[in-house]
Amino acid sequence: MFSEQIEERIVGIALKNPNLADDPDFKSRYFMGERAQAIAEALCVLPTEKRSLANIWNELDNGYNQHNYPISYDDLVALEELIAGQASFYRDLQVVKRNYLENALQQAMVNYSQNRSQDHLDKVTSIIEALDTINTCDSGELTVASQEFSDQLAGKGPKAIKTLPKLDVLFNGGLSGAKLIALGARPGLGKTAFGLNLVQAILANNAEVHVDYFSLEMSKLEIFKRLISLQTQIPHSHLINPANCKLDRIKLEQAQEQILASNLQVYDSLRTLGSILAVIQAHASQYRQQYVVFIDYLGLITLDQQYQLDRYLLVSEITRQLKMCTLDYQVPIIMLSQLNRAVESRLNKAPQLADLRESGSIEQDANLVAFLYRPEKDLHKVNLIIRKNQEGCLGELTFKFKGETMTFE
Missing domain, CATH: 3.40.50.300 (P-loop containing nucleotide triphosphate hydrolases)
Structure with a gap:
């Protein structure tokens, strides 16, 4: 269930908050869109303190643009300006990871059906185990929930949608x-x-x-x-x-x-x-x-x-x-x-x-x-x-x- 908009929002938030690219689930191979994958790769290659837009663009210019898919500096600026918070980043990152693993699972199951070897079975099992961990990647912190509740008390939360x-x-x-x-x-x-x-x-x-x-x-x-x-x-x-x-x-x-x-x-x-x-x-x-x-x-x-x-x-x-x-x-x-x-x-x-x-x-x-x-x-x-x-x-x-x-x- 590839969504280019979700992937580009993730890299946009990471451009604005470079330390987010250090998250263990922020891996370029999880991205299916070519542009988002290239930017994610550039972010991961650079040390955190050097992830300025200029350095990222230079990394892209030296590598990705050789494949005739140019990404301009203005493209990076536009992505950085996308309106989204860190809560959206972590949620979307799990969606992208899940999509990647589900696609990998489908291919692994095809491989196993064609060759029922132990190696192929182990691959299927490991992907299923990885998928099972996605919903349990939770720090248990209540800070965000507390803030959302405070916002609701102050009338700042999203309004209920009226029906009948x-x-x-x-x-x-x-x-x-x-x-x-x-x-x-x-x-x-x-x-x-x-x-x-x-x-x-x-x-x-x-x-x-x-x-x-x-x-x-x-x-x-x-x-x-x-x-x-x-x-x-x-x-x-x-x-x-x-x-x-x-x-x-x-x-x-x-x-x-x-x-x-x-x-x-x-x-x-x-x-x-x-x-x-x-x-x-x-x-x-x-x-x-x-x-x-x-x-x-x-x-x-x-x-x-x-x-x-x-x-x-x-x-x-x-x-x-x-x-x-x-x-x-x-x-x-x-x-x-x-x-x-x-x-x-x-x-x-x-x-x-x-x-x-x-x-x-x-x-x-x-x-x-x-x-x-x-x-x-x-x-x-x-x-x-x-x-x-x-x-x-x-x-x-x-x-x-x-x-x-x-x-x-």
């Missing part, structure tokens, strides 16, 4: 920080509709927040029409073939302009976890805790490499990596998921955690798990039941559902 008023109570005032949220339902109960209601509420209440919506089931056009219906309250059925209906064109044009001007991006062609995480990594770094991700829906994501895994293990790996992403970048990710059919055969239709389809890891990795269901044969009522909430209470919310515009109120 009823949900904000469960979120302790709104979305914030590293949260993996699972929203489950049986087909046809409105997972996508509820997700888009949340998107609309977030964009309406938080002008500075950026939202990425990964749609693996519907096209951009279908998502856009649903948002138009929510915005205008024109029935969605009238927008399927709008040329055949008498519609308020001015109202529709205004809604289109508002959606296009918002901080929303919809992706309908990204299917693999790696491609999704690459976008999240880049945008989480860019928007700095003013960012929310929606994945619609979990069961359609595939891994980049076609491992011989059953679906249970595959989903477990996907949720594990999504959870790590929320922690690495302090970003809330809302993933939609289907429920298995067992719920339909019970007298009590209220979903349970065990009804999550394909993997118990969803329940394990998610900070909050909620389900949509109809408690009675009333098409205008949908309940949201919260079965897991690490930072708040459990409970049940009732929403009025307007099917013609797929609005939850």
Whole structure:
């Protein structure tokens, strides 16, 4: 999951704070981008006290530029001026190291499958052990946590992202920080509709927040029409073939302009976890805790490499990596998921955690798990039941559902 932006931010911070290049995990071979790798190598070659921009540029001029990939002095200045702190440096460095090791592991596994020697097996084992140490590289210091808490007490911390008023109570005032949220339902109960209601509420209440919506089931056009219906309250059925209906064109044009001007991006062609995480990594770094991700829906994501895994293990790996992403970048990710059919055969239709389809890891990795269901044969009522909430209470919310515009109120 290579991200040039992350790698260049790391070397930019190291240019501003040269002693950071002495970190044992700051190794040029971990970088996949040619420019970042060259700068990292120059930083590592020079003693700490001689890592001025002029000396680094001279080192690059004598070495790297011979390969016809020039890096100007102005390039170094621009990288040094990137706005990011040391906390970002250490977090990003672990991401780059993990990417390097995961790529190395894939190659080592290929080598072992072709030649099942002890040397190749030892290589696979050593890389796995190295990967296991990444999440345990922690000094145990509470200084940063203490400062973040002090900032929150003083009102200096990041503001909670407002959603629907009823949900904000469960979120302790709104979305914030590293949260993996699972929203489950049986087909046809409105997972996508509820997700888009949340998107609309977030964009309406938080002008500075950026939202990425990964749609693996519907096209951009279908998502856009649903948002138009929510915005205008024109029935969605009238927008399927709008040329055949008498519609308020001015109202529709205004809604289109508002959606296009918002901080929303919809992706309908990204299917693999790696491609999704690459976008999240880049945008989480860019928007700095003013960012929310929606994945619609979990069961359609595939891994980049076609491992011989059953679906249970595959989903477990996907949720594990999504959870790590929320922690690495302090970003809330809302993933939609289907429920298995067992719920339909019970007298009590209220979903349970065990009804999550394909993997118990969803329940394990998610900070909050909620389900949509109809408690009675009333098409205008949908309940949201919260079965897991690490930072708040459990409970049940009732929403009025307007099917013609797929609005939850």
